[in-house]
Amino acid sequence: MVALPAxxxxxxxxxxxxxxxxxxxxxxxxxxxxxxxxxxxxxxxGPGGLRARVGRHLRRGHKRLHWHMDHLRPWVRIxxxxxxxxxxxxxxxxxxxxxxxxxxxxALPGFGASDSTCxxxxxxxxxxxxxxxxxEQAGAARVTPVPQAWR
Numbered sequence: 001m002v003a004l005p006a007x008x009x010x011x012x013x014x015x016x017x018x019x020x021x022x023x024x025x026x027x028x029x030x031x032x033x034x035x036x037x038x039x040x041x042x043x044x045x046g047p048g049g050l051r052a053r054v055g056r057h058l059r060r061g062h063k064r065l066h067w068h069m070d071h072l073r074p075w076v077r078i079x080x081x082x083x084x085x086x087x088x089x090x091x092x093x094x095x096x097x098x099x100x101x102x103x104x105x106x107a108l109p110g111f112g113a114s115d116s117t118c119x120x121x122x123x124x125x126x127x128x129x130x131x132x133x134x135x136e137q138a139g140a141a142r143v144t145p146v147p148q149a150w151r
Contacts, residue, residue: 004050004144009085010094011054013040013069014129015076025071031108037125038076038107040069041094054081058146068112072122081144082131089140095121097137101129 015038022032044053057069058078065071095118098104103126112121131143 004054004081004083005085006051007049007085008043008045008087009050009083010041010043010089010091011050011084012082012094012098012134013042013054013057013078014038014080014082014131015040015072015078016128017076021075023071023075025068025108025111026065028068028108028110031071031111033072033075033107034124037128039098039101039104039123039125039129040072040112041091041098041121041123042067042069042112043091050083050085054083068114068122072111078146079128080131080146082134082141083144084138084141086140089138091121092116092118094138095123097134097139098123098129100137101125101133103127104129 017033017035017038019035022030025031044050057073104123106120107122107124109119113119135141
């Protein structure tokens, strides 16, 4: 398992989609994504904090589909988790920071954003976004690479 704290925080999943995919995402209905790099921003404020929420996203296989990310997970490979436990950091700040990265575009309107003022929490990139560039935009953040076995 990936070592993350059991504290509340904000995270971003750096993912690669190896081929164009159409999948169902709850009330969003059919979603089409092109092959490429994606960054999903979320928060973990409940029991178990980052360890529990990100751990759920990393697990493959059978689980109750609840979050939009649960519907996308079977199709992507997660390469890294960017995270912070700073209580002053909000998901919205990280979505806006990620949107300022080179080649970033909103991937799916409404994805992961049911309780947010942002139009989406899923951003697409034509090339792999770099953590250092993100940290410059977002402020304090840490990176945890995801071992090959969890991709």
